[in-house]
Amino acid sequence: MVSSVNDYDDDFDDGTTPPRYSRSAMTLSINRRVDESGKTPVFDDPDSPATQGQIANFLRYVKKRLDDSDAGAKQQAEQFSQIMLSPTEIVDLRQLSGDTRRFKNWVLGGLLTFLLVVGGFLFSRGFGEGRDANRIDVLERSQRDLRDSIHGLEQLLYQRSEVRHVGPDSVSSGTPRVTHDQN
């Protein structure tokens, strides 16, 4: 027989241990509850023995408190998870409905396909442009070589040229002027 509230064992009948709970707070609230109802004032006196009914009442009360605290813990956990999830908007795929998940899959697939097609097209375009740039480089180099060789030939022609002609201004001046036609 339990003689006082404070003598209750922490363990339940089935051997499980209740969660952390302040015994003094429990006792106070029980005493208040009992005092208000006026039916079981025995708990106020720790030395008087409790009846079976009082013990049963107390166990029911403890069970209810534990259920309430469980519900509160669940609610708190839910609120906590919402608070933790909302700022970064992390969406757990398991929490999404099937439609939303399917929609997200379609969007992701479309995005990847778009990247693949347009990316491949642009890649090949870039490759072609690079090849064209290579060809232009080759053409420019050969053009430069050609110009150099033409210049060399002109110099050679100029040095060995016997072609001389009188320019138009030599008539007015009266003295023939020897010019080399570079063309």
Next chain:
Amino acid sequence: MTKIDPWRFFILGLVLFVVLWALHALGFALARL
């Protein structure tokens, strides 16, 4: 559930543009090797 954010689309477009441009440049650089 998930709020539709216009900025998200803007950033997505920006990322797409950069990725595609990088692919183009990669092709160009490979051809120039």
